[in-house]
Amino acid sequence: SAVISQKPSRDICQRGTSLTIQCQVDSQVTMMFWYRQQPGQSLTLIATANQGSEATYESGFVIDKFPISRPNLTFSTLTVSNMSPEDSSIYLCSVSKSAEAFFGQGTRLTVV
Amino acid sequence: AQRVTQPEKLLSVFKGAPVELKCNYSYSGSPELFWYVQYSRQRLQLLLRHISRESIKGFTADLNKGETSFHLKKPFAQEEDSAMYYCALTSGSARQLTFGSGTQLTVLP
Numbered sequence: 001s002a003v004i005s006q007k008p009s010r011d012i013c014q015r016g017t018s019l020t021i022q023c024q025v026d027s028q029v030t031m032m033f034w035y036r037q038q039p040g041q042s043l044t045l046i047a048t049a050n051q052g053s054e055a056t057y058e059s060g061f062v063i064d065k066f067p068i069s070r071p072n073l074t075f076s077t078l079t080v081s082n083m084s085p086e087d088s089s090i091y092l093c094s095v096s097k098s099a100e101a102f103f104g105q106g107t108r109l110t111v112v
Numbered sequence: 113a114q115r116v117t118q119p120e121k122l123l124s125v126f127k128g129a130p131v132e133l134k135c136n137y138s139y140s141g142s143p144e145l146f147w148y149v150q151y152s153r154q155r156l157q158l159l160l161r162h163i164s165r166e167s168i169k170g171f172t173a174d175l176n177k178g179e180t181s182f183h184l185k186k187p188f189a190q191e192e193d194s195a196m197y198y199c200a201l202t203s204g205s206a207r208q209l210t211f212g213s214g215t216q217l218t219v220l221p
Contacts, residue, residue: 031207033208033209041213042198042211042212042213042214043156043198043209043211044211045208045209045210048208092156094209096207096208099144099161099163099202099207100158100161101146101148101158101200101207101209102157103155103156103157104155105155106155
């Protein structure tokens with residue numbers, strides 16, 4: 001299994017600012033995934049973070065808006081840049097081990 | 113492109129009644145399907161996966177490739193089953209997930 005610590009758990013931010021979300025895993029993993037869950041909607045994959053290479057972004061998500069760092073095999077950050085109210089969502093970090101996905105508790109972001 | 117459809121946003125049943133949460137998928141390859149559950153104030157967690165053919169907390173799900181469905185069933189619902197349920201499909205070697213929109217199950221006393 002994998003235990004994921006994600007922080008902050010929630011934040012209220014002013015539009016135009018940036019927020020960095022941290023994700024720490026208790027074991028080494030090759031890939032880490034970042035998902036977004038907008039209000040009333042399902043989880044959507046933002047990007048896959050690989051250690052030692054650039055993240056792979058899904059359609060509709062770009063590096064300038066959601067820069068990702070992956071400095072080692074147990075840690076990743078996702079930054080939500082130049083925020084607008086439309087970025088208000090829950091952001092989730094996830095890893096896959098033995099064909100099972102494990103999730104952080106999520107970061108509830110509100111942009112005002 | 114792959115897609116997972118859960119037609120019911122909300123589902124309410126009485127305790128002891130059977131429950132079925134519907135899930136349909138579209139995927140060009142051989143799918144690997146899962147049900148994830150999120151109880152109140154807890155993080156998202158795996159409930160069951162189709163390749164295991166197991167029953168977890170009384171829930172079962174059978175993959176029907178002909179109907180492209182993976183419905184979740186339980187013969188006798190319990191109040192503690194109240195939660196948000198997501199059907200998901202994995203694709204690619206990276207094993208990222210495509211989620212359905214989720215069904216909020218409420219089991220009434």
